Amino acid sequence: MSATDIDHGAGLVVVGASLAGLRAAESARQAGYTGSITLVGDEFHLPYDRPPLSKQFLKDGAEVDFHTNTEELAALDVKLLLGEPATQLDPTSHRVRVGDSDWIPYEKLIIATGASPRSLPNTPDLDGVFALRTIDDALALRERLFPGTKLVIVGAGFIGSELASSARDRGADVTIVEAAPIPLVRAVGETVGQALAKLHERNGIPLLCDVQVEELIGTTHVEAVRLSTGTSLPAELVVVGVGAAPATRWLADSGIELHPVDGGVIADEFLRTSLEDVYAAGDVVHWPNPAFDGLSVRLENWTNAADQAHQSAVNAVTPGDAKPYETVPYFWSDWYDSRIQFVGTAVADEVVFASGDPETDKFVALYRSGNRLVGSATLNEQRKIMKLRRIIANKGTFADALELLDPTEKKS
Incomplete structure (x- = not known):
């Protein structure tokens, strides 16, 4: 029409x-x-x-x-x-x-x-290079993902990480390249970003951080990705996930x-x-x-x-x-059969792993500013995140969050 x-x-x-x-x-x-x-x-x-x-x-x-x-x-x-x-x-x-x-x-x-989606600067228009925003993008990519396909994902954000998990399940040979020293800093901060990055290693996906893409190599179809380290990664497919x-x-x-x-x-x-x-x-x-x-x-x-x-x-x-729009942000992401959830803001004075262990597949991280709870990130702790969101919405304290996670914890 x-x-x-x-x-x-x-x-x-x-x-x-x-x-x-x-x-x-x-x-x-x-x-x-x-x-x-x-x-x-x-x-x-x-x-x-x-x-x-x-x-x-x-x-x-x-x-x-x-x-x-x-x-x-x-x-x-x-x-x-x-x-x-x-x-x-x-x-x-x-x-x-x-x-x-x-x-x-x-x-x-x-x-x-x-x-x-943002694109990589100064790169040639080669077949096999994708962004992932629309259903047509995803369909075209899925039709080319086979067991053993060499896939390089540029960007270790949520989209790139979800894609790595899905492509691995389809049998692809996946490598992630990330320009930042620690991924996801803007979304979850350095402490939790570092903890989540370890999920890739534990699931057999190489994650190369603090590395720039210098060049996509190929004539009509992408063949390799040359990195700032001087090495080249063979690539039959490249997905660019460097933000939007x-x-x-x-x-x-x-x-x-x-x-x-x-x-x-x-x-x-x-x-x-x-x-x-x-x-x-x-x-x-x-x-x-x-x-x-x-x-x-x-x-x-x-x-x-x-x-x-x-x-x-x-x-x-x-x-x-008219009413002001007020929200405690909430998002989730699924990697390798794990559920990541986040509420609030990552702008905080301190981040503490209040339960679980960042080296394992379950934790609750709390973000404190002054005496207030301003954010929380969880890995495979689905039952706790919305309760923590309510504490943030009610401008509750860091001590309130600790007491929620451990009722024996005394408020300071």
């Missing part, structure tokens, strides 16, 4: 047809919005769940969970415009350009375009305030941007999180995308009842 096939009224336009975009459209209807809603997405697929792409879908071909279908969207009276990206925002005339020519008027706009940048290039001439470092959209506590009637949600947005005294953050996880999109939509369509 093309833009010229649709008669768009000036209603709510949501740019980004993934989890956040869909939740925004649903939440606007639940809040009583009766105007037109248009959902714009650059993929031809209906909104689907991305986390399994590096896990079950890649490992054993499990079906991708589509969050909705055309019948449900029709019942919500949501108009779909798929397969064409938004390319321009004109706030003066309240219009969004889709593709090369079509403009859609909006009364309210929600930006939910997420983040796009907010997908905001289409906003460059709009006048919207963007973050000076990563180009993400800057919003206030109500998820309002610097442009009138324009809100933002999901991986794309920086906002001051009241849960941590207004610390400005941008979160890339499933839980935040869903919850933030809900509040963004409600605030957009019922601005008189």
Whole structure:
């Protein structure tokens, strides 16, 4: 369906047809919005769940969970415009350009375009080199992963680590290359990042840290990866997982305030941007999180995308009842039959392994700032993480967390 096939009224336009975009459209209807809603997405697929792409879908071909279908969207009276990206925002005339020519008027706009994978600089365009963001990326990669396939993963973040686990289960010969001395520092800090890195070694996957990729070698197809150490790794496939940048290039001439470092959209506590009637949600947005005294953050996880999109939509369509968006971040990741979970923030004065052992496959790490508990990371301790999240949400103390883990522990 093309833009010229649709008669768009000036209603709510949501740019980004993934989890956040869909939740925004649903939440606007639940809040009583009766105007037109248009959902714009650059993929031809209906909104689907991305986390399994590096896990079950890649490992054993499990079906991708589509969050909705055309019948449900029709019942919500949501108009779909798929397969064409938004390319321009004109706030003066309240219009969004889709593709090369079509403009859609909006009364309210929600930006939910997420983040796009970063690429390696100065590398040739070779067959066999992948990023992993879409269902099409995962399908193309899965079709080439066989027992014995030499796979080099660039980046030991959560996506790269999940991919390593899945590829190993498919029998691939996997090596991970990480530029940082310790992986996952921004997400979980140095102490826990170091502990999680050992999971790769215990599961037979080489992890090369503090090593740069100098060159991808090959004529038409990748054949090897040359490293800053001077060595070369044979490679039939290379997956680049070096992080993602907010997908905001289409906003460059709009006048919207963007973050000076990563180009993400800057919003206030109500998820309002610097442009009138324009809100933002999901991986794309920086906002001051009241849960941590207004610390400005941008979160890339499933839980935040869903919850933030809900509040963004409600605030957009019922601005008189707008509420600040406050959350204790929560995310999870599955590696080698282990479940990693994290709540809160990794910005802390101290990190303590309060139970278990970082050298084994079970632990609880607590993050302390002053006397407050501000974060927790767990490995294979699923029953404890949400209780710790509640302590953080209630601005509880480090002693509260210790007492939760060991009721005989006396509060100081």
